[in-house]
Amino acid sequence: MDSETTTRGTVGEVFRTFLKLGLTSFGGPIAHLGYFRDEIVVRRRWLGEAAYAELVALCQFLPGPASSQVGFALGLWRAGPLGALAAWAAFTLPSAIVLVLFAFGAVALDGPVAQGLLHGLKIVAVAVVAQAVWGMARTLTPDWQRLAIGVGAVVIALMLAGSFGQVISIVLGGLAGLVLCRSGASVPAVTMRFPVSPAVGLLCLTIFAVLLFGLPVLASLANAQGLDLFDAFYRAGALVFGGGHVVLPLLDAETVASGWISKDSFLAGYGAAQAVPGPLFTFAAYLGAVVSTPPNGVLGAAIALVAIFLPGFLLLLGVLPFWDAIRGRPLAQAAMRGANAAVVGILAAALCDPVWTSTILGPLDLALALLGFGALVVLKLPPWIVVASLAVAGVVIGLVF
Template sequence: VGALAAWIAFTAPSVGLLVIFAAVVQMSAQGVLDGALHGLKLVAVVIVAQALWGMAGTLAPDTRRRLIAIGAALIVLIASSSLSHLAVILLGGVAGCLICRDIPTSGRSGEGEGLQALRISPLAGGIALLVFLLLLLAVPLLELAGNGGYLALFDVFYRTGALVFGGGHVVLPLLEAELVPAGWVTADRFLAGYGVAQALPGPLFSFAAYLGLVADVPQNRLLLSLICLLAIFLPGFLLVVGFVPFWARLRQRRLVLAALCGVNAAVVGILAAALYDPVALGAIKEPGDLLLVAAGLALLIGFRLPPWLVVAGLAMAGFAVDRI
């Protein structure tokens, strides 16, 4: 109960604000907000570039992991699909097992004590992992049997939540590959919503609520928004409960840590590919856009302004340029 209350308190503010933004986008007259939406797409370029810089330094700091990241980026750019992302993550784990076994890992004495304090039994952990796998495998089969609509989008967001490693920004390429080509969400609305999400408190996964509201589907969008939100968080909850009883032993196995090194490096590559396509290609249309992106990066990284201020500034700049 406490965990559920904490999750609601942490998530509700950003979800509420994203719901309001989705309503504004849908109710606004055609073309009125084009400039502001374009500015928000430029925000996505700035934020993803900053996230990539930070993740590369943390998750791919040496030559071997950089090679895994570069290989992952090339694969995703050549064969961009949801399956290619899964394949790259798996290949990253294999590559990590092969070439990252001797990379030093943090083995601090207090590491993992917070998880062990949860006191989850091995039986409960095993049940959580079983439920995680059943949902991952059964929902796509039910969808193939003809139960589309809500179930189809639950499947998309659940699989995305299950594949997120290394940071919340990885939802960008995973969700974009699922939603935009299928026509559920336009590229403009996707990137604009992602840009707004950067200015809000709470987890980036709250972006799922916005996507459920702007999805081009006949179903009830408020219900769909709730389903998308729950679906993207559920895998993480099940995996935490599932792995807590076993983590103390798993983290002692060098092969497991090497695989995680490879997976995290592959995630850096996936995000790098997403920065190029769809983020930069979808947002930067003329030289002036490059100047706005450079200004945003300077304000965010150089002057360390808060993200919400950069988001607001670029949105207003885009709106002003569009009005000229």
């Protein structure tokens, strides 16, 4: 067991914690990792910094929504399988419900107030990611070897944009760790025993593969729209690394190119998805609700939402039983120290682009981001207060300027 975690929690505790995160975590998957770290590692101390970084590194390797996979694993770690489901439901449903309402025409995002609100929330993301980089760098890059790996990861991630650069950074960081991080003082390996047996892990990997390769065949034979819908969103969730905006081209190909959804409807939902908290994968709920052929509406939203998250969770459950044994070996520890340093570099690269470049458009934006960073790091205010304050500031700027 992680030496910084002495007790387990309840399903209710996990649900309440992730419901708070699901209501306040704006800014995309990288920012979500910052919110998770602040709430669960720093404030609640469910597990240590190193264990959290290892979960992040593992989930970056796997296809699927990285931040949601981290949340699922944290719920599993804290309160078992029901805790994992509670974490997923609480973090996912707030934004999914809002996007389904938007699909029914109940929500409209237009005008200077809405644009200002969205911009204020993007500034929140700058402050949150900067706080995560600052805190994780102090713990995970304490010597020149790991600092060099982190800097190298920044360069690679900026040169090779997207999830490919992130995966390459972690792979090269792990290889560099084998050379540079095998001696000297180091963080002891943490023991994270998830309640998943090797047999269950192998079963999950088998189910993942059977669904990935079997669903297209079954859908073509059955000629059922519900099965086609599940297959399309399962495939999108299974083939994307890192989650977030990377999934959008796959979803466009599955829904717009197939004629299920018009381009205008797709882009309208995408705009709404950026203005709500929680994982961007909940965009699938909107798409499932507006597809032209039944099942659509609430049923279509539920099918699409489950299908897009399922493959990432099956892969995570399949790998977790074997992760602890592999990580506990000296060479694996050295590789993980390098990979953890690379995770810091990836966060720093994301802070530069796209978080900073798409948000800080002038001196006023910079001032608000610095105020948010100071509120989080120096004053240690709860993130929801910073979210609300900067959102209001964004609305005021949108109205005045």
